[in-house]
Amino acid sequence: MSYRDRGERRGGRSDRGDRGDRGDRGDRGDRNDRGGDREPTFRLNEKFESTEVEVKPTFESMGLREDLLRGIFNYGFEKPSAIQQRAILPIIKGKDTIAQAQSGTGKTATFSIGALQCIDVNVRSPQALILSPTRELAQQIQKVALALSEFMSVQVHACVGGKDLADDVKKLDSGVHLVSGTPGRVLDMITRKSLPTKNIKMLILDEADEMLSMGFQQQINDVYRYLPRATQIVLVSATLTQDVVTMTDKFMTNPTRILLKRDELTLDGIKQFFVSVEKEEWKFGTLCDIYDSLTITQAVIFCNTRKKVDMLTEKMREANFTVASMHGEMVQKEREEIMKSFRSGENRVLITTDILARGIDVQQVSLVINYDLPTDRENYIHRIGRSGRFGRKGVAINFVKSSDIRILRDIEQFYSTQIDEMPMNFADSIN
Secondary structure, three states, X not given: OOHHHHHHHHOOHHHOHHHHHHOOOOOOOOOHHHHOOOOOOOOOOOOOOOOOOOOOOOOHHHOOOHHHHHHHHHHOOOOOOHHHHHHHHHHHOOOOXXXXXXXXXXXXHHHHHHHHHOXXXXXXXXXXXXXXXXXXXXXXXXXHHHHHOOOOOOOEEEEOOOOOHHXXXXXXXXXXXEEEEOHHHXXXXXXXXXXXXXXXXXXXXXXXXXXXXXXXXXXXXXXXXXXXXXXXXXEEEXXXXXXXXXXXXXXXXXXXEEEOOHHHOOOOOEEEEEEEOOXXXXXXXXXXXXXXXXXXXXXXXXXXXXXXXHHHHHHHHHOOOOOEEXXXXXXXXXXXXXXXXXXXXXXXXXXXXXHHOOOOOXXXXXXXXXXXXXXXXXXXXXXXXXXXXHHOOEEEEEEEOHHHHHHHHHHHHHHOOOXXXXXXOOHHHHO
């Protein structure tokens, strides 16, 4: 069914049975309806400042349920990241929350922990809904939530396109507590009455800037209108665009605002090196020289173009090296199979573009190689955040031509970090 068809079906809302699930609240409308006239949350041209919040240095100090705490430690966490120390508590206290945080900061676990803490496992109905811009990210969030809730008997479902509708309906009918999905598929399931909304307490919008830039504004609005009026809103965004600001003003009431400073991004656990290469052609030989060290664990190699991913993959395979590759021109099913193989450890080296730099976590990755330095310095954290996740140690190696030195120094200054020349015994850094 097309989105237009769904819109026409929604036209006469008074005729919809599922609206009755929400009592006599009528059309949800804007959040502004809840509090009369009020000032907007903040304006784009104002300095976005964090709300003063209590910083919790340990997970134990957050008052989390024991079964969730057990899952957190079992997943591999030792201490909360900067965003987790600040944002988990406001979320579990039920406050509308804006978190400006990059990939690699532990943001997925932040809102997953917040959602899981608030779930009543005895109510077999969706209580938390997470919307994400891509299928891969929605499925990754499902995996994180399942891992964190291992000892909680929580049912988590990924509601994304490209899967059989009947499977979605069957799973939702069986009763799930948390749904992670893309806006279009989630809206479809709601309008089909397969995803009940009456018990939803929390809506989480992950990578809100990406969702809006990809044209999901109307679908997000439509999903929002089906939710109970008191639903808590948690919004996570790397950047605060005008569209994001408008959304926070429309959806949220007196939100807690948490801005993660650049120097608090999770570069601390990552050893960063560079390798000087005089010519582009020399990068391949350098990569081959260190290949044996790549397979000590799992590694991701970033290139700036799809063409170079294909070229490098072909050359590596011709030299009898085992690698996998992924980029945006591949069909969804192929990308999913590649990620499944990589997560399982069947493939240990993945060559990719920045499609993997946002939001995809492979827990075993401890080495990232920037075959090309990112053209946008803000993508550096997205890339090397693939290693050293959640406080684990990681290594990042940057291949640098003489013309790239300025970019490298710019990255160092931007993140207040130091990138040293790679030592001869760098393999010891990975172990």
